[in-house]
Amino acid sequence: MPSTIFGAGRRRARYGFDAPGIMLKLLAAGASGLAVGAGLFLLAEGRLVLLAGVLVAASLVPLCLGLSMLVYGLLGKHRVRDHMIGLIAWRGDEQVLDIGTGRGLLLIGAAKRLGRRGQATGIDVWRSEDLSDNSLDRLAENVGLEGVEDNVALLTQDARQLSFPDASFDVVLSLFCIHNIESKAEQRQACREIARVLKPGGRVLVGEWLPTHAYAEAFREAGLRVNASRSHFLTALALMWMVDAEKPRVPAGT
Ligand SMILES: C[S@@+](CC[C@H](N)C(=O)[O-])C[C@H]1O[C@@H](n2cnc3c(N)ncnc32)[C@H](O)[C@@H]1O
Structure with a gap:
């Protein structure tokens, strides 16, 4: 039976991710800072633990911004379109x-x-x-x-x-x-x-x-x-x- 009867295989319009380079840089910077900070936190002692905490906290800023751009591209832009058109x-x-x-x-x-x-x-x-x-x-x-x-x-x-x-x-x-x-x-x-x-x-x-x-x-x-x-x-x-x-x-x- 042709797959198109069930809609499978039918291509959908896709509207892309805004500023993809910036989004990927934010995600990469946030994730790597978080990984290094978490590793340091587990292994280090004394002042280095404090440094690890600062690194983890600072990494959350680019990570959250990158994630919000990702969520916007996957979900938010369709919601915005429906709102504006409505x-x-x-x-x-x-x-x-x-x-x-x-x-x-x-x-x-x-x-x-x-x-x-x-x-x-x-x-x-x-x-x-x-x-x-x-x-x-x-x-x-x-x-x-x-x-x-x-x-x-x-x-x-x-x-x-x-x-x-x-x-x-x-x-x-x-x-x-x-x-x-x-x-x-x-x-x-x-x-x-x-x-x-x-x-x-x-x-x-x-x-x-x-x-x-x-x-x-x-x-x-x-x-x-x-x-x-x-x-x-x-x-x-x-x-x-x-x-x-x-x-x-x-x-x-x-
Ligand atoms: C972030 S994208 C948004 C695209 C679309 N409006 C959407 O929401 O999916 C910004 C768009 O503006 C276009 N753009 C940037 N500067 C422009 C200009 N001076 N005149 C016309 N379009 C421009 C870009 O090429 C790009 O397609």
Whole structure:
């Protein structure tokens, strides 16, 4: 009997691990420090026991951070996607933009909520250090596996300079992308671009591992109304903040 009847052998879309190099370094540093510290603790005497205790305690910091990145990649990112997608009251005809889509976590989540008249566009510059196995090919494969080809457009494009006309999108999403832009001024530029391409009445959700208050401020300066900018640690099971904002239908001050 074909294995596909039971679903066995059917490949699933996978969305990768964020910053895989940093995650592996944290896990390796934490685990080796813990092993050396524990060994020293068992074998040593006198002051060396104190040193072993300090080493064990210090190793717990990178170990916990690495483990939280691992748990986020295995579990948390699916919870965050479901939370973010669930915040939008979908009609099905929306134009959606996912900035720094990577392997399509939010893009595909949004595309599944769209009908024939809706479209989700994913843009990225495919940096390998930001996401494991990060490429346009891997994203296209996930789009195919999830069966959303008809509602999706994929483009190589930088968040700082979007090619879309003003007021193109009903929903703009972005997860763990904008902090990868090194300069704060250019991060603000990416926020201004988001505000520019958002339609009046449109909604933006930007998730990050650091507090999102500076993005909230940039959105306010660009005329958006900020609904919230707060931690979502319990959803992500890792460090995460999100700013939720919308573009007023009537510009502020008129
Ligand atoms: C940590 S990954 C997150 C990917 C996806 N949003 C997710 O949550 O699975 C960050 C993504 O942002 C992309 N990125 C980094 N700088 C960018 C830029 N200036 N413009 C567009 N994408 C960028 C990276 O290539 C990477 O795919």
